[in-house]
Amino acid sequence: MNTPLARALSVLALAAGAFAAAQAATIPPGTQLAARQEMVRNNGAEPESLDPAYIETVNAGEIDRDLFEGLTSTDHHDNVVPGVAESWKQTDATTWVFKLRKTALWSNGQHVTADDFVYAWRRFLDPKTAAKIASTYGVYLLNGMDVVNGRKPPTELGVRAIDPQTLEVKTAGPVPYLMRVVSVAQYAPQPKAVIDKFGRDWTKPGNMVSNGAYVLKDWQVNSKVVIEKNPQYWDAANVQLTRVTYLCVEDSNADLKLYQSGENDFMSQIAPGVYNALKAQYPTEMHNGPMLGIRFYALNNEDPLLKDIRVRKALSMVIDRDILASKVTADGQPPLYGLAVKGLASIGQSRYDWADWPMDKRVAEARKLLADAGVKPGTHVKFTYNNSDYHKKMAIFAASEWKTKLGLETDMDSLEFKVLVRKRHDGDFQIARHGWIATFNDATLFLTLVQCGSESNDNRNCNKKADELIAQGNLQTDPAKREALLTQAAKLVMDDYPMIPLLQYTVPRLIKPWIGGYDEANGTDRYRSKDFYILKH
């Protein structure tokens, strides 16, 4: 083992030790808690599944993080905290050994063992399971993609139980942020005996056995999922809420109405266009924290018109993000002039130098770029978006910017969401609405949007030098060096103008004043119910 690696490993080991002490829910001293610790939180949509192997959305993940606990977890400040693993160490660049706590139990009282993780991970990535996001997470584990692709059997996956309390994980390459990866619900343990017994019905109330802070009490499809405190949970003493009802209300107006009539304590998200009015009405209940998400327009870099970098740059330069943010969307989303959003780990934010120019100068430069590229005023561009009022408003604004400042005509193509994403993935577009939200906090998830050949790269751009920098960055064990390389890579690739970054997502929502434990600075917008508590009111 080389010296810098050894140093880094000792830092990590220390960090793991420090985490162990910081696990309890942080309730400020002197806080008076309500006698009844029950909460209703709207989760936005019906979960597609409660089986950790099949979940793909944030909504389902949020419930499953309450029901199941992985090796690690993330708290309401988005800090990594120990879960079933009480400690871990990295033994070489790609090998990690996790020590599981003996007090970790399933809700039926049986011990959670390393074999439960081995079984769960193999099942998740097994082609027979056909998990939709198998490749998203399989990529991190040794032989993960070979298993997903059916080239190797699941038994070849880089995970093994050394003994019931010790799990060894081998990664495909260095994954310095592995602690965040294994905190997602998809990497939680699964109870093999229960799954074998009930098959698909193992996730139903009465059948499900889970190891998280909560157990499943009731599940009414398209209505609600009710969970209750799990007395077998190893940290049950620090779990305040005894019962949580997850609503599945998609309609933001219905969500608001439930909030106003006192049947919902925690909104999923307010409807577009009402942020300022609701903020004035509920100044102390409105929260609007930045999210690790980017709103952008994908540019098809293989399109005959857009393959010219000058055209792509001109289109990006003339969109006034300040007006977009303050007048069009008007819901507190910060303007964006680079790939990385505020709060994203392992990368610095970059900003185009022209972002600070006066608009006249930007327009003059953009017109010159178009003239140099031989694009005449009156040229048509096609903009594709999915039919929601929010996206439509943004699209009309962008089209008007291109028309008034560059003389370009925009043909608007409003599609259903499924049709839009299919067209985007197939490269059947010129300019298309896009949005991206990180499932855990690391720059890698954003960089996949612009990496050569990435499945997430609908722009179809490729900058080999940037890719090399990313690869080099991911080999670093020193976080500072990694961050410097990834920042450099992002700047380099964004100077090719593969896409038009517009805004950073925020989550405007109303929360009742008696809900404690919400930290709106948590950019992942993931909140375990065990971190909430009800104040006396």
Added chain:
Amino acid sequence: MWAYVVRRLLVTIPTVLAVVTICYLLLHFTPGGPFDTERKVSDAVLANLQAKYHLDQPLWKQYLLYLGSLLHGDLGASFRYADWSVNDLVARALPVSLAIGGTAMAIAAILGVALGIVAALRQNSVADYAVMLLANVGSVLPSFVLGPVLVLVFAIALPWLPSGGWDDFAPRYMILPIALLTLINVATIGRIMRGSLIEVLSSNFIRTARAKGLPMRVVVMRHALRPALLPVVSVIGPLAISSITSAIVTESWFSIPGLGKLIVNGASDRDYTLVLGLVVLVTVMAVLLNLVVDLMYAWLDPKIRY
């Protein structure tokens, strides 16, 4: 008559088959598929998913496989709701929709007929105008306007009832959605009943009955009501079916886990099996309701014989 019923039921089979076939083809030729998401599903995973749902087979084979399961009463696995079969989903949502829609329909029918009678008998009186005003308001205001007004008044301004949600058929969650659907339907039924009764009351046989000195109550109840109900009955069938479609708005607004929500989500998620399952269900319900309407015709009008 029983032969007629059996014949009508047998006709259901080719009707359902035709509807399923058309819907099957439409769904499969609609752009965008069940596995299209913001984050592209990798080719290997897509292949696994297609194999799991038999989408890797030729379309005709998929179709035959589907028909085979349908014959066994199996509506297949849902694409969107991974932990549930379509049978499970329908079995849970149908009672909810029936409870809301059926109750609303029954109240609307009784209330609508009663109001129609009052309006017809007191033609051009204050009672008539009041009923007609209610009927016109109910017809003009769409459910997405009437719904929020009800919630604003009875859930937020006067916090008597929950503004939405569902709790295992608890009546307090059902009152507002039932009231909304009732208001919409009572307007139509009341209007038709009024017009129909006025027309019947001016018929020769009614004039004869009155000339014989029968009291008005007897004339209406014994002679006028049955023929006047014919147009009402003919509209109740389509109204009941359209209650399912109007439930799309109502259920979404009140967050009720019924069929309407499944239809919306199924279509936008390209949940082929779920949409087909619901189409089969609605088709069968439509055929049966029409049959019931036709049988009621025969009961109401002695001239009609099957």
